[in-house]
Amino acid sequence: MNHTDTSKEEIPSEQCQTPPEPIPDHLFEDICQHYEELMDHPYKYLFSASQWLRWYHHYQQQSDTFALKLMRRVVQSGTLHAFRTLQFVPQDFHHDVNTRSCNDNNIDINYNINNYIYNNLGQEGSSKDANNVDNMKVNINKEELIQSACHVQYYSDQLAAKCISESLKVRPIFGKTKISIFEGDCLEVAIHLLKTLKSSSVTTSSATSNVTPLSVVDTSSFSSSQQSLDEKNKSFIHKKNKKNSFRKETVSTNSKTIDSTCQEPPLDFENDSCPSDMVVVVEQFKVALLNMASAKRPGGGYREGAGSQEENLFRRTSLAFSLEDIESYDSQRQWYYPIEKHGGVYVPSVQVIRGSESKGYPFLNEIYTLDVVCVAALRTPKLDHTGTRIDASLVDTVRRKIRLIFAMALQHGVTHLVLSAFGCGAYRNPPQHVAQLFKQVLMQEFDGKFAQVIFAIYNDANAWRRGDGGNVEPFEKEFGIKASVFEK
Numbered sequence: 001m002n003h004t005d006t007s008k009e010e011i012p013s014e015q016c017q018t019p020p021e022p023i024p025d026h027l028f029e030d031i032c033q034h035y036e037e038l039m040d041h042p043y044k045y046l047f048s049a050s051q052w053l054r055w056y057h058h059y060q061q062q063s064d065t066f067a068l069k070l071m072r073r074v075v076q077s078g079t080l081h082a083f084r085t086l087q088f089v090p091q092d093f094h095h096d097v098n099t100r101s102c103n104d105n106n107i108d109i110n111y112n113i114n115n116y117i118y119n120n121l122g123q124e125g126s127s128k129d130a131n132n133v134d135n136m137k138v139n140i141n142k143e144e145l146i147q148s149a150c151h152v153q154y155y156s157d158q159l160a161a162k163c164i165s166e167s168l169k170v171r172p173i174f175g176k177t178k179i180s181i182f183e184g185d186c187l188e189v190a191i192h193l194l195k196t197l198k199s200s201s202v203t204t205s206s207a208t209s210n211v212t213p214l215s216v217v218d219t220s221s222f223s224s225s226q227q228s229l230d231e232k233n234k235s236f237i238h239k240k241n242k243k244n245s246f247r248k249e250t251v252s253t254n255s256k257t258i259d260s261t262c263q264e265p266p267l268d269f270e271n272d273s274c275p276s277d278m279v280v281v282v283e284q285f286k287v288a289l290l291n292m293a294s295a296k297r298p299g300g301g302y303r304e305g306a307g308s309q310e311e312n313l314f315r316r317t318s319l320a321f322s323l324e325d326i327e328s329y330d331s332q333r334q335w336y337y338p339i340e341k342h343g344g345v346y347v348p349s350v351q352v353i354r355g356s357e358s359k360g361y362p363f364l365n366e367i368y369t370l371d372v373v374c375v376a377a378l379r380t381p382k383l384d385h386t387g388t389r390i391d392a393s394l395v396d397t398v399r400r401k402i403r404l405i406f407a408m409a410l411q412h413g414v415t416h417l418v419l420s421a422f423g424c425g426a427y428r429n430p431p432q433h434v435a436q437l438f439k440q441v442l443m444q445e446f447d448g449k450f451a452q453v454i455f456a457i458y459n460d461a462n463a464w465r466r467g468d469g470g471n472v473e474p475f476e477k478e479f480g481i482k483a484s485v486f487e488k
Helices: 013-017 025-029 029-038 047-061 064-084 102-119 127-136 144-151 157-167 186-202 309-316 392-411 433-445 461-465 470-481
Strands: 153-155 179-183 248-253 257-263 278-281 287-292 344-354 364-376 417-421 450-455
Touching: 013 157, 013 186, 025 029, 025 047, 025 157, 025 309, 064 344, 127 450, 144 344, 153 157, 157 392, 179 470, 186 287, 186 309, 186 364, 186 417, 257 287, 287 309, 309 344, 309 461, 344 392, 392 417, 392 433, 433 470
Parallel strands: 179 450, 287 364, 287 417, 417 450
Antiparallel strands: 153 344, 248 257, 248 278, 344 364
16 A cells, blocks of 8 residues: 655645745735735745835835834744744845845846745755755754753842942953944944954954954054054953853963963953963954843834834844743743843843844844843933933933943953943933943943943934934044944
């Protein structure tokens, strides 16, 4: 008796000969009417950044807030699907449509690519076809998702106070912290920083690097005994207070190389006590990004398609699987939202798979991993009589929140920290005063404890609505630094 294997659903060959329709434009054209139909469309996950962006701009021009939220929910659905199926197809396979103008030709390009994907996925095709499909996809490691969720650390008010107290005892080892300001998407700035640092750590020649250098990596914080070294061979060392484990480092003395764990007291670069023939080369760096979090629930309004920074991060990363733990990976989790008044959450190893909203949320060529520091800003705080400063009764609370951002990052060994205009968007904190508080805390308490702190500030609609020139200029004025426009 012949038995038919029904473990796999076969696609009839005649169906494969007839390419499917791409997602019809009419579903986007009236998304308020056709959203459910779009979500039921069999090819909804064959994402076209150009098609999405074209219709997103259409609804922006119409100021249709509800339609914009639905458009973002389409993206969120695809992100959750990618992490659940542990794979996605990079947008670069779509002929870099994310960098092109949105026009009908791009839709045709995506139509052809989608046909190819459809005609080769899940079939008993040739091994060449199977290899081509496998080469298209980027695979997500489920174990890394689980580990990220299981190692999320919740800081109650009490634990936050202890973290801050210990961080203030840590000695600065970078000389002075390099401070930079960029106007642009904070996550894209962080990704480029990761690429730049990775490139610097694995090659001795910038000529071999595929990454265009961005002036966010600074080595001037090392002492004068290190400054004569070839800039291309420099990297960073970050030591933590003795209650925490130190990073492994490679210490080179002339021709000798010794792997060791840092011992107390640490090498004193600040006072130039390190011998001139000794070079400290760090194999590791750690980048963390500030999530201006909702205190009430993880992700804020990401399920509804809200447009603030945290929701944007949820649409592009694995935060829903770690911070919210929607798959219940962390069976031992004993803490719950809300975040306490002076508390926060630290999320390690968050995976980034999508580009920015301004590019149509394209799937990236590879996964980037960074840590995320979650602290909630005050929502519409009371202001003083000038309307430009937070009321005196609340200033200490804001200062403690800012201090916790740095303290959590320091406790987890972060060397490079990417921040934003904390609470200066939808929460309406005055940017000039917030910038001033950041400067006070950073320069007086954490200077030299990080290799670099970057303010990546995006002037969204909330920033411009105040009519005061947005959020970038106040940070420029306070720090005396001209912002660079990030356009990668």
